[in-house]
Amino acid sequence: MSKGKAYRGGERDIILKVLSFFEKEIQKETYGPRLGEIYERELIISVGQNRDSDSTELETYIENDLCVGMKFRAVMMDSGPMREFSNIVTTISKLSKESVLRIADDKLYFIVCDESSGPTPLVLWCEIPQRIFFAEYQMVGLDNEHKDIYLGMNSGNLAKLLGTLKTAKSLKMKLTKKQCPCLTLEIESASSTSQQTRNVTHDIPVIVIPRKVWPELQEPKTPEPDISIELPLLKQLRTTIDRMKTMATEVVLWASAEGRLTLQIKTDMAKVSTRFKELRVEAFGGPIEHSDSEPESQVNEDTSKLCYCRVDAKKFSMFLSADQISHNKTVCKMVHKKLVILCLETEQDVKLQCFISGIVY
Amino acid sequence: MDDGTSQYYFTASMESGKTLCSLLKAIQFQEATVFCALPDGLKLTVEEGKCVQASAYVPAENFTEYNVRDDVDIIFKISLAVLSECLNIFGSCEESSLKMYYKGEGSPLLLVLQPLSMYNVMTDCEISTQTADSILELQDEDSAEVAMLVVKAPALLALLADIEKSSDVIELNLSPEHPNVTIVTYGMLDKSCIDLPKSSEMVQSFRCEKAVTLKYQLHHIRLIMKALAISTKAILRCSSNGLLLLQLKLEREDQKQMFSEFYIVPLLDD
Numbered sequence: 001m002s003k004g005k006a007y008r009g010g011e012r013d014i015i016l017k018v019l020s021f022f023e024k025e026i027q028k029e030t031y032g033p034r035l036g037e038i039y040e041r042e043l044i045i046s047v048g049q050n051r052d053s054d055s056t057e058l059e060t061y062i063e064n065d066l067c068v069g070m071k072f073r074a075v076m077m078d079s080g081p082m083r084e085f086s087n088i089v090t091t092i093s094k095l096s097k098e099s100v101l102r103i104a105d106d107k108l109y110f111i112v113c114d115e116s117s118g119p120t121p122l123v124l125w126c127e128i129p130q131r132i133f134f135a136e137y138q139m140v141g142l143d144n145e146h147k148d149i150y151l152g153m154n155s156g157n158l159a160k161l162l163g164t165l166k167t168a169k170s171l172k173m174k175l176t177k178k179q180c181p182c183l184t185l186e187i188e189s190a191s192s193t194s195q196q197t198r199n200v201t202h203d204i205p206v207i208v209i210p211r212k213v214w215p216e217l218q219e220p221k222t223p224e225p226d227i228s229i230e231l232p233l234l235k236q237l238r239t240t241i242d243r244m245k246t247m248a249t250e251v252v253l254w255a256s257a258e259g260r261l262t263l264q265i266k267t268d269m270a271k272v273s274t275r276f277k278e279l280r281v282e283a284f285g286g287p288i289e290h291s292d293s294e295p296e297s298q299v300n301e302d303t304s305k306l307c308y309c310r311v312d313a314k315k316f317s318m319f320l321s322a323d324q325i326s327h328n329k330t331v332c333k334m335v336h337k338k339l340v341i342l343c344l345e346t347e348q349d350v351k352l353q354c355f356i357s358g359i360v361y
Numbered sequence: 362m363d364d365g366t367s368q369y370y371f372t373a374s375m376e377s378g379k380t381l382c383s384l385l386k387a388i389q390f391q392e393a394t395v396f397c398a399l400p401d402g403l404k405l406t407v408e409e410g411k412c413v414q415a416s417a418y419v420p421a422e423n424f425t426e427y428n429v430r431d432d433v434d435i436i437f438k439i440s441l442a443v444l445s446e447c448l449n450i451f452g453s454c455e456e457s458s459l460k461m462y463y464k465g466e467g468s469p470l471l472l473v474l475q476p477l478s479m480y481n482v483m484t485d486c487e488i489s490t491q492t493a494d495s496i497l498e499l500q501d502e503d504s505a506e507v508a509m510l511v512v513k514a515p516a517l518l519a520l521l522a523d524i525e526k527s528s529d530v531i532e533l534n535l536s537p538e539h540p541n542v543t544i545v546t547y548g549m550l551d552k553s554c555i556d557l558p559k560s561s562e563m564v565q566s567f568r569c570e571k572a573v574t575l576k577y578q579l580h581h582i583r584l585i586m587k588a589l590a591i592s593t594k595a596i597l598r599c600s601s602n603g604l605l606l607l608q609l610k611l612e613r614e615d616q617k618q619m620f621s622e623f624y625i626v627p628l629l630d631d
Contacts, residue, residue: 236479239455247446268489269440270488270489271469271487272447274450274483275482278481
């Protein structure tokens, strides 16, 4: 370690910047009630050749009755996956302050629960296949029956740190025990002034989630959707929703078996409908039964081929911030009146599902 | 079809609603606007506490189609915020065509928008309308115009942006003598003056018969800044009763023009 060593000009400025960033962060950040405690962050800066040796990492056990023996260590080397990973975490952090990172043998999962849990407590389910993203990946769970590791953390912290990855050469993530269990991120970046590299270590305090909570964090079993329809460009959809949410708090989504998707708001001041047509319908489970006490349906359309769901405009807009993730397929699944599921898949086989429950009066 | 438009009091269409939208945003300092379809153009007016009256005027030539029934007055109140959000529904970087329909008293204003770059999407809006309140008649026929100044809008904007925001009052000294126009503001302990002689490059024309000093609330003057930012030319007219009229011209890429107009009531000496 070279703590306290005098650095040369340019290098020192960067380090000072990093330090002041953390000072601010430490002052302003506290955890919400679920994570319980104010955390401290330890900052270690080392330069180039003086890096910590890696040999002891896997021996860094979590000395907690609950999780003796858990190990996790993963390394990312390419800028593409790093950027993608950073975008995914940023999107997740916008949905909720807290998220669960589930580490499994073949995949990483991000899970977000609704704070005011209702019939569908999970709001986001994201799967990231480790093979494509990580150059190295090692993990050991609790025992043979409990192979996975579940960590609760502040996703905003993780997103902010990953935001610094733009110029990074590599990212190493590992589970460590400091004052509390931490997800430690080691970011190696190239120096602008010399051949040496700069390593910055961040510790994000995590909560190791006990086994009894695991069943609540499984992929939700949703009813068979009545319709699965391709979504228009997310960016376009989001612009429109953002305009609509300044006028109304709720938006009604209509999806028809004929490939039309309509967003509609209705207030005392205005009724606004944006219609997208010629969208691909992947599946339709109709006919849909409509009762009389429903919002005014579309003109000249066969209502048995039409389902709708009323959702919170803000939530819907937040989910659409996923347009930052470069995706190749987005689908909207709808359970008539009850649920909207937005599914996004990327070329790297990342699957992201957002669950928005319908508002029923 | 026989006389298809006559069932509507008013119909209009436009190839791009973008300029209209930015013009409306420039006068959007009040929630409600009075929407008035005149035979030669569209006029939207907002008022701030009977002290400032701002209008956006879109001459009919800006529309590809513009029809009003000449046997009725087409005037109603509408939410300006909702109208501009609707015009902007596809985002500010998207050009979209616009159609407007108004069937008659009590019926909503209908808008149909379609982005030019995408064929498979459209938006229709029904914006509810209300009976219009009366608009203040600020122009006094008996008061003569005492001074008139024509300036380049961007330069005037830069000048207003330089004025200390904490000042409450702005004083306008106009005189046939040099330095023709002086803008004075008062801070806590200081006074600042900006001289604007008619020889200045930003002044295109100046006329003033006798010296006059007028005071306005700076807050009121600042309301014109958004409109200045999108305009090319500004005309200031002062009448003998102190009423300030600002006429701003906005030139579109296709040489067509839209206008905004601000009447600002002066502060009286105490």
